[in-house]
């Protein structure tokens with residue numbers, strides 16, 4: 367059974383994260399005002415959202431990153447894979463501005479941004495639209511009474527199963543062991559997902575083609591050992 371998403375009276379999912387941190391410096395503010403409108407994913411008010419429609423040319427495949435933070439991983443992947451279209455979701459405006467700065471500096475043309483809560487759009491993406499989805503170092507909400515705030519819930523996994531193509535993957539990384547256990551419990555009992563680990567310790571190493579995220583680097587500096595879990599969408 368999926369857990370219901372807690373909602374506000376206007377129907378939006380309840381949001382517990384930060385929208386804005388320190389005041390943006392003028393160059394970052396200008397990126398939000400001028401570049402973001404050009405790269406913002408146009409989701410419309412209703413109906414299906416096809417990632418392919420967000421790019422001028424058809425791309426080889428499409429990937430989604432949920433909660434990209436400062437966008438280091440997203441920009442790094444996009445630079446390595448110019449033939450892949452990337453959609454990044456992040457409501458924290460300072461993080462979005464940091465990603466835009468990277469897009470501009472590296473002249474990246476294969477990223478589109480949904481600068482809001484991913485839960486507003488997740489169930490609207492076209493069926494099997496994505497080849498890969500990343501959820502990296504998501505907020506762990508460690509207190510038991512806050513666990514339903516976690517992004518990784520059975521309902522999210524149902525929606526992800528609809529938008530990831532069979533054979534595609536979901537990559538979940540965390541530095542919080544209890545969140546890793548929580549994720550494994552939900553994913554391993556979900557009929558659409560198969561954990562791809564082949565040996566003990568697989569989960570200690572990042573998948574190939576990895577770009578380190580800011581939270582990951584901070585966790586390692588604190589002596590934590592991140593956990594990397596890859597799940598395949600069953601056919």
Ligand SMILES: C[S@@+](CC[C@H](N)C(=O)[O-])C[C@H]1O[C@@H](n2cnc3c(N)ncnc32)[C@H](O)[C@@H]1O
Nearest residue numbers: 433434435456458483484502503505579580581
């Ligand atoms: C702990 S940070 C990790 C950021 C980045 N992935 C990293 O590893 O450096 C979690 C991020 O997820 C974002 N986030 C939380 N809930 C979200 C949601 N419902 N939709 C999109 N992003 C979300 C937060 O704003 C925050 O930037």
